[in-house]
Amino acid sequence: MIAFLKRKDVSLRPHDYFVTALNFMALGLFSTLIIGLIIETIGKQLTMLPNFSTFLIDMGSLAKTLMGPAIGGAIAFGLRAPPLVIFASIVSGAAGATLGGPAGSYVAAVISTECGKLIHNETKVDIILTPLTTVLVGFSVATFIGPPIGGLMTYFGEIINWSTKQQPLLLGILVAVLMGLALTAPISSAAISLMLGLEGVAAGAATIGCAAQMIGFATTSYRENGVGGLLAIGLGTSMLQVGNIIKNPLILIPPTVAGAVLAPIGTMMFPMLNNAAGAGMGTSGLVGPMMTLSVMGFTGTVFIKILLLHFVGPAIISLVLSEWMRKKGYIKFGDLKISTER
Structure with a gap:
């Protein structure tokens, strides 16, 4: 056999x-x-x-x-x-x-x-x-098998959506961190988000967590990877850093902390909404921000929220924390260098 x-x-x-x-x-x-x-x-x-x-x-x-x-x-x-x-x-x-x-x-x-x-x-x-x-x-x-599997995933997703509304601080952080890590890991956060049917503030928190991983890694690795790496990671995928994470898991800390810090802001102070299609994509191809706009409306206020929570916030928090870790020797030059060989 x-x-x-x-x-x-x-x-x-x-x-x-x-x-x-x-x-x-x-x-x-x-x-x-x-x-x-x-x-x-x-x-x-x-x-x-x-x-x-x-x-x-x-x-x-x-x-x-x-x-x-x-x-x-x-x-x-x-x-x-x-x-x-x-x-x-x-x-x-x-x-x-x-x-x-x-x-x-x-x-x-x-x-x-x-x-x-x-x-x-x-x-x-x-x-x-x-x-x-x-x-x-x-x-x-x-x-x-399809109906019970689909029903179970939908039910689980509804629990996450409901729980995030009831506990926007803790659940917002949890959803952002877990979905962000799923996006960077060699599994599909987009598939997970769609199977769960994330929506509303839960999807908004997931988007922030995923964006934090991509923009965070893009920013912190700029000195090693230049403009090409900035675009490849920030608009492509943070999965390019998987090999480096295995070598030095500490490089995960800056973007993950950024997502955890910004998620409650997006669930409590300036509510960010999204749908399942955008929740697990982050800034990849600008799908996360685009779907946020489609759900919340194409207004100046929404554009500013997206700019701050999906791009500027993750960049600043990740960069400040990574620079501190570099000074302490936790992250060394070359730890975030992505390979161009395929």
């Missing part, structure tokens, strides 16, 4: 299912739901160009509806499935999303992909049995 699974590239390793699959799920989400929301938001603001506005809104709406199929195909691709399984997993992801939301889509895609890989090239009617097995397993999982 072990030899068979190895031959089929079915590892059963948690890393494949909770790191790789989630990361590729995030790519599927970004390519459909998130980019669709961005396009739709832009379209709604271009009221002076009604025809173009309608064009963008229709485009964004269509992109959003394809979330499930994109998750299925992306996860299958990430799990190194053969083409027949990848294309059939599109159906699995669609079924999972319809019956169990993003979480249902994830579960249906993962299980059907691995089952499809097992049957692939084992018979002379592979072109029929491989997609048949993948679709059958995916739809079955979506039907019987």
